[in-house]
Amino acid sequence: MEPEVIDVMARLEMRDQKERAQGSPGSDRIQALHPASGRFLYVLALAKGVKSIVEVGTSHGYSTLWLASAAKVNGGKVVTCDTNLERLAAARSNFAEAGLADVIEILEGDARETLRGRAEPVDLLLIDTTKSYYETYFDIVYQRLVKGGLVVADNVVSHQDELEDYVSYVENHPNLESAMVPIGRGLEISVKLTS
Ligand SMILES: C[S@@+](CC[C@H](N)C(=O)[O-])C[C@H]1O[C@@H](n2cnc3c(N)ncnc32)[C@H](O)[C@@H]1O
Numbered sequence: 001m002e003p004e005v006i007d008v009m010a011r012l013e014m015r016d017q018k019e020r021a022q023g024s025p026g027s028d029r030i031q032a033l034h035p036a037s038g039r040f041l042y043v044l045a046l047a048k049g050v051k052s053i054v055e056v057g058t059s060h061g062y063s064t065l066w067l068a069s070a071a072k073v074n075g076g077k078v079v080t081c082d083t084n085l086e087r088l089a090a091a092r093s094n095f096a097e098a099g100l101a102d103v104i105e106i107l108e109g110d111a112r113e114t115l116r117g118r119a120e121p122v123d124l125l126l127i128d129t130t131k132s133y134y135e136t137y138f139d140i141v142y143q144r145l146v147k148g149g150l151v152v153a154d155n156v157v158s159h160q161d162e163l164e165d166y167v168s169y170v171e172n173h174p175n176l177e178s179a180m181v182p183i184g185r186g187l188e189i190s191v192k193l194t195s
Contacts, residue, residue: 001042005069008098009038012062030087032062033128033154034184041126041152041187042066048150050123051076056111056137057129058082061091061104067126068100077103079118081111115140122146128154134166147195151176157186 016032033041045053045067051074053067058080067078082088088106095101107114112133122144127137134153145151151170156163157180170178170190178190 001069002099005065005098005100008094009035009062009065012060012065012094016062030060030062030090032059033066037154037184037187038063038066040181040183042070044150044152045070045124046073048123048148049074050150052120052122053078053124053126054115054122054141055080055126055128056115057127058091058106059084059087061094063126063128064091064104065094065098065100067124068095068098068103072100072103076123077105079105079107081107081109081114083108083110112136112140118144120144121149123149125149125151126154127151131155131159131162134163135169138166138170142192145192145195147192149192151190151192153188153190155185156180156188157182160186163188 012032013035016030019029053071055064055067055078058064064078064080071078085108088108095104122141123146125141127134138151153166156167167188170176170188175193176190178188181187181189
């Protein structure tokens with residue numbers, strides 16, 4: 001991991017921790033992924049050699065930096081989506097400061113629209129956004145997911161009630177095997193069995 005990436009991540013981690021400790025509402029926080037989940041995803045992406053990564057929910061780009069660090073090693077890229085232009089401006093600046101802007105493509109707007117027109121195969125999808133539409137994001141990307149491709153959904157422990165339908169959906173899907181990993185706020189990891 002490059003020192004400039006570590007510096008930007010450390011700054012975002014400190015800000016996220018402080019905002020959570022202050023009890024600020026979600027909309028006023030940067031809502032970064034738990035650092036342990038970020039590191040887990042980084043190792044997973046490196047181990048699988050994933051090249052084509054899609055992320056729903058950029059915010060200030062904390063999780064994107066973990067994913068992009070792996071993508072850079074693997075010779076791939078990350079497509080990340082957010083509706084909030086202010087947050088995306090901060091993310092853009094963080095990506096440049098971390099030296100990872102060249103492996104990150106930002107889609108501005110609702111991922112339910114911006115991801116529909118895409119055709120390239122996907123090796124890994126991270127869903128870390130508004131809890132109401134996890135199944136929709138999953139469905140939009142599913143056809144493009146390669147055999148052995150992964151879908152990782154955050155917050156399945158911290159927001160268990162809101163995400164129980166999603167968890168049940170992927171755990172009962174005939175073409176997936178899924179497991180809940182109790183790290184950070186809880187990750188549901190699903191692997192596609194056949195293309
Ligand atoms: C929990 S934050 C993402 C945190 C980020 N993954 C990180 O680790 O820093 C969720 C983000 O999803 C964005 N969002 C909400 N609804 C969306 C949608 N329909 N399409 C794209 N982004 C959306 C919000 O603006 C917010 O920035």
